Amino acid sequence: MSNRLNSTPNDLRAFWMPFTANRQFKQEPRLFVGAKDMHYTTHDGRQVLDATAGLWCVNAGHCRPKITEAIREQAGELDYAPAFQLGHPKAFELANRLVDLAPDGMNHVLYTNSGSESVETALKVALAYHRVKGNGSRFRLIGRERGYHGVNFGGISVGGIVSNRKMFGTLLTGVDHMPHTHLPAQNAFTRGEPEHGGDLATELERIVTLHDASTVAAVIVEPVAGSTGVLIPPKGYLQKLRDICTKHGILLIFDEVITGFGRIGAPFAAQYFDVKPDIMVTAKGLTNGVIPMGAVFVTSEIHDAFMSGPEHMIEFFHGYTYSGNPIAAAAALATLDTYKEEGLLTRAGEMASYWEDALHSLKDLPNVIDIRNIGLIGAIELDPIAGEPTKRAFSAFLKAYDDGLLIRTTGDIIAMSPPLIVEKHHIDEIFGKLREILKSNI
Numbered sequence: 233m234s235n236r237l238n239s240t241p242n243d244l245r246a247f248w249m250p251f252t253a254n255r256q257f258k259q260e261p262r263l264f265v266g267a268k269d270m271h272y273t274t275h276d277g278r279q280v281l282d283a284t285a286g287l288w289c290v291n292a293g294h295c296r297p298k299i300t301e302a303i304r305e306q307a308g309e310l311d312y313a314p315a316f317q318l319g320h321p322k323a324f325e326l327a328n329r330l331v332d333l334a335p336d337g338m339n340h341v342l343y344t345n346s347g348s349e350s351v352e353t354a355l356k357v358a359l360a361y362h363r364v365k366g367n368g369s370r371f372r373l374i375g376r377e378r379g380y381h382g383v384n385f386g387g388i389s390v391g392g393i394v395s396n397r398k399m400f401g402t403l404l405t406g407v408d409h410m411p412h413t414h415l416p417a418q419n420a421f422t423r424g425e426p427e428h429g430g431d432l433a434t435e436l437e438r439i440v441t442l443h444d445a446s447t448v449a450a451v452i453v454e455p456v457a458g459s460t461g462v463l464i465p466p467k468g469y470l471q472k473l474r475d476i477c478t479k480h481g482i483l484l485i486f487d488e489v490i491t492g493f494g495r496i497g498a499p500f501a502a503q504y505f506d507v508k509p510d511i512m513v514t515a516k517g518l519t520n521g522v523i524p525m526g527a528v529f530v531t532s533e534i535h536d537a538f539m540s541g542p543e544h545m546i547e548f549f550h551g552y553t554y555s556g557n558p559i560a561a562a563a564a565l566a567t568l569d570t571y572k573e574e575g576l577l578t579r580a581g582e583m584a585s586y587w588e589d590a591l592h593s594l595k596d597l598p599n600v601i602d603i604r605n606i607g608l609i610g611a612i613e614l615d616p617i618a619g620e621p622t623k624r625a626f627s628a629f630l631k632a633y634d635d636g637l638l639i640r641t642t643g644d645i646i647a648m649s650p651p652l653i654v655e656k657h658h659i660d661e662i663f664g665k666l667r668e669i670l671k672s673n674i
């Protein structure tokens with residue numbers, strides 16, 4: 233422990249931190265120097281209970297020996313193999329394991345290094361697919377208000393979070409957005425899927441009519457929107473989107489960067505909701521968050537459409553230096569083993585009702601204006617302080633950190649998504665601490 237504490241840096245200026253209030257942070261740094269299972273260790277030697285699985289990614293809990301060991305071994309055996317025109321066995325083994333977990337028919341995988349890159353890859357596959365099929369006029373992409381699809385240009389173009397978009401010029405052209413599905417007046421304090429709002433899917437029909445289906449390539453949504461503050465899809469909504477896409481020959485992309493790998497009680501949300509997309513975007517839980525890696529799943533129909541032309545020619549001009557990196561692939565294989573051995577890909581379903589009851593027990597606390605949940609995801613929406621949006625939730629976050637609890641906030645919403653190894657006593661501790669925080673004057 234003392235070595236770790238001694239490694240605390242004494243100058244924090246050079247690192248421009250991502251999605252962080254840098255000046256606030258550097259006055260009052262919050263550093264993690266260790267982690268094990270459900271807990272982080274802070275630079276000042278305290279234990280912090282992780283109610284967010286890092287950033288929605290450490291699904292099997294921290295420093296799991298099998299994953300750590302696989303990384304060590306792989307680093308000593310084959311550190312890097314060129315990703316283009318060459319390969320290594322584990323990238324293929326992993327792809328086979330992944331398609332076995334995925335919804336039927338999603339038989340091929342492209343690798344990336346993050347959720348943002350997975351999104352860009354999916355959008356490019358969709359556009360190129362229509363082109364190789366002779367439908368090059370299908371160039372439009374449709375996202376949704378309040379959608380989060382990472383931070384690259386495609387992702388922020390189809391995304392719908394204003395602060396992530398407004399600084400960055402014209403973004404991609406040919407993009408439209410469906411309305412979000414957040415209807416607090418009708419759905420506040422719903423447990424699971426809300427009753428109201430399923431018909432908002434018909435807005436897609438209106439947008440398609442406006443532009444004509446022959447110009448629309450793909451629709452992208454998060455099955456459960458996470459980063460925007462946890463928006464659970466209303467009953468029937470996703471199926472309606474599927475039906476409209478099918479009717480018009482539009483590809484449906486599910487961004488499962490958060491929902492993938494067991495977050496809501498099935499390997500993927502597509503299986504939980506029984507709605508099959510054409511393309512599925514994943515990252516985060518693929519390697520338990522330990523090594524950057526993403527995977528984009530596509531149907532055989534999409535993949536096979538590219539497999540024409542001379543055999544010595546590259547079929548799809550896209551990829552990354554680190555696509556399928558050996559160490560990432562080893563980490564992902566060990567992660568899948570851990571999920572399997574411990575039944576973690578369905579565990580959220582087993583814990584969901586305990587989680588839901590504990591979460592909703594905070595309903596009557598001051599400033600709580602909505603509570604939402606599904607699987608092992610929960611959100612508490614707070615009434616913003618007049619004239620100071622986000623401050624109330626950020627205060628709760630800071631207080632929680634001081635009290636040994638890691639939560640996440642977006643706007644005035646507290647979002648939680650613990651590692652899937654969470655036990656009932658952890659859930660009691662999470663909501664016990666939160667109760668005290670919300671009762672105090674934040």
Ligand SMILES: Cc1ncc(COP(=O)(O)O)c(C=O)c1O
Pocket residue numbers: 345346347348349351380381382383454458459487488489490515516
């Ligand atoms: C739904 C969704 N898509 C994409 C991303 C971007 O992933 P990354 O931060 O790995 O680029 C995220 C990250 O939270 C996400 O929640």
